[in-house]
Structures are given as structure tokens and as C-alpha cells.
Amino acid sequence: MSYTVLEQYSRDIDYYIYNVTLGLLHFASAGGRLPRVIEANDIANEQLHENISQLPSDFKYITNPNLSEILGLNQLQLESYLTDFVEIAKKGICSFDKTNINNPEDQTYHLVAWPENESDKFWWPFDLPFQTNINNIILNRSKIPFSENPKENWTFTLKLD
Amino acid sequence: MNLEEQTEKYVIKLISFKFKPAVVIGAEYNGKRVFSYSKPCDSNMRNSLRNKLRELGDLYIQKNGKGNPIGNCAEVNVSQKLMIGNSTIPLDKIIFSTPIRPRTKQPVPICDNCKHTFDK
Ligand SMILES: [Zn+2]
Ligand SMILES: [Zn+2]
Numbered sequence: 001m002s003y004t005v006l007e008q009y010s011r012d013i014d015y016y017i018y019n020v021t022l023g024l025l026h027f028a029s030a031g032g033r034l035p036r037v038i039e040a041n042d043i044a045n046e047q048l049h050e051n052i053s054q055l056p057s058d059f060k061y062i063t064n065p066n067l068s069e070i071l072g073l074n075q076l077q078l079e080s081y082l083t084d085f086v087e088i089a090k091k092g093i094c095s096f097d098k099t100n101i102n103n104p105e106d107q108t109y110h111l112v113a114w115p116e117n118e119s120d121k122f123w124w125p126f127d128l129p130f131q132t133n134i135n136n137i138i139l140n141r142s143k144i145p146f147s148e149n150p151k152e153n154w155t156f157t158l159k160l161d
Numbered sequence: 162m163n164l165e166e167q168t169e170k171y172v173i174k175l176i177s178f179k180f181k182p183a184v185v186i187g188a189e190y191n192g193k194r195v196f197s198y199s200k201p202c203d204s205n206m207r208n209s210l211r212n213k214l215r216e217l218g219d220l221y222i223q224k225n226g227k228g229n230p231i232g233n234c235a236e237v238n239v240s241q242k243l244m245i246g247n248s249t250i251p252l253d254k255i256i257f258s259t260p261i262r263p264r265t266k267q268p269v270p271i272c273d274n275c276k277h278t279f280d281k
Binding site: 097 | 181182183184198199200201221223227228229230233262263264265266267269270272
């Protein structure tokens with residue numbers, strides 16, 4: 001089974017991509033198109049999200065200080081915006097959101113919240129159902145190596161194929 | 162409670178079920194209020210809505226291969242719900258709440274298909 005086009009455009013899907021350097025990354029689809037590897041693995045992806053939801057939420061986290069600027073939100077709006085991404089970061093996972101929610105075809109994502117300690121990124125206690133080499137589907141638009149680019153500037157453009 | 166507040170309550174209810182549609186919306190006509198969300202709409206619908214959607218293309222297909230598939234928006238679903246028991250509601254007279262993305266409570270701009278369908 002796979003996520004249908006109708007499903008992708010009508011749901012705000014939680015999905016995950018693994019990378020050797022960056023760890024496990026969470027993305028919120030906001031009704032946008034999914035990368036093919038996720039599209040084809042709906043059951044595994046939903047199960048992974050379920051497993052992650054069960055993890056303890058004890059990690060210290062940081063939220064992106066540039067969010068008001070990126071999204072044009074005031075302080076009150078920012079609080080309700082953050083809730084879900086903070087939940088993910090508290091589980092030791094970097095959490096990204098789709099930047100342009102009014103354009104389903106746009107594949108730009110910004111980092112919203114992440115675990116404070118670098119070492120926390122590789123701790124989860126279960127096998128990943130599928131793995132993908134992030135370099136195949138993510139373009140680091142700033143062209144600066146991840147390690148030298150502060151996380152608040154992390155903007156990914158996902159390639160669908 | 163106004164339409165916006167009642168829509169927000171509906172959003173909070175959906176979130177409590179861990180249900181995350183892309184968009185939630187409320188609609189009002191002549192004192193009646195209903196709420197719905199983005200999903201493939203029922204293909205059985207009032208003629209006025211069917212004809213308007215047909216101007217865009219076939220149901221569930223993307224116009225020009227991109228954007229929201231026709232009949233997949235929260236606006237269409239909530240209008241169908243509103244027209245149950247009243248098939249004569251003019252589409253351009255339906256009052257919509259601000260469309261909301263439940264995960265973040267961000268307002269979601271109305272898409273071109275819906276601008277056409279509801280003359281917004
Ligand atoms: Zn027309
Ligand atoms: Zn629409």
C-alpha cells in the first residue's frame with residue numbers, strides 16, 4: 001500500500017527520514033506531496049510514528065528563534081504553532097515543518113525544534129522500518145555543511161524522487 | 162459563540178483524537194452551522210456544487226496536474242454537509258470560517274479551486 005494523492009493533499013502527515021550524520025528527522029507534511037520513499041511505505045511510516053509517540057518525552061530541546069520571522073506569527077500564535085514540534089523534539093528527534101502551507105508543491109521545510117544534545121539524536125530503542133540516504137532527497141539550500149551551519153538556518157528542500 | 166470560536170473548538174476536539182487533517186473549516190448559512198475538514202468528498206452531491214466543480218475538471222483529479230485535487234478541500238466537504246436538507250443554498254452565500262491547519266492553528270489561504278467554486 002502507499003499514500004494516495006488524495007490522502008497526501010488532505011492530511012498533515014508525520015513522516016521520518018534517517019540519515020547517518022543527522023540522525024532521525026521528523027517532517028510535518030501540511031497537505032503537501034511526500035517523497036516517493038515515504039509515499040511507498042505508508043504502513044511502516046505510520047507504525048514508526050506510533051512507536052515514536054510511545055517514547056518518553058524527557059529530552060531537553062531548543063526551538064528555532066527565527067520562527068516569527070519565517071512564518072509571520074506573533075507571540076501567542078507562536079505558542080500554539082510550537083506544541084506538536086516540541087513534543088517530537090522532547091523525544092530526541094529534530095522536527096521540521098513545511099514552510100509554505102499554501103503551496104502543496106513547494107518542498108521547502110524549516111527546522112522548528114531539536115534536542116539540545118547532539119548525542120541524543122541516535123538513541124531510539126527500536127529498528128527503523130526503512131532507511132533512506134538523506135543526500136538523495138534533501139538539498140541543503142544554503143550549501144554550507146550541516147556541521148558549520150547553525151540549526152536555526154537549516155532549510156531543506158526535499159526531492160520527491 | 163461565533164463561527165470562528167466554534168471552529169476552534171472543533172479543531173481542539175480533532176486534535177484530542179490525534180486526528181490531523183491538513184485543513185479544518187466551519188460554514189454557516191441562515192443560522193445553521195457545520196464543521197468539516199479536508200478529505201475526498203462524497204461523489205453524491207447537490208447539482209449546484211457538482212456543476213461548479215465540473216467547470217474545474219473531474220472529481221478527485223488535479224487541475225493541470227498540480228494543486229489540491231478537485232473535491233478534496235475542506236470548503237467542499239463543509240458545503241456538502243451544510244446542504245444536507247437544504248439543496249437551494251447559493252454557493253456564493255455560504256459564510257466560511259477562517260480555514261485552520263489543526264496541528265499549528267495557522268490560517269490556511271483559500272485555494273484557487275475554492276475561489277472559483279464559491280466566488281471568493
Ligand atoms: Zn467557471
Ligand atoms: Zn480549496
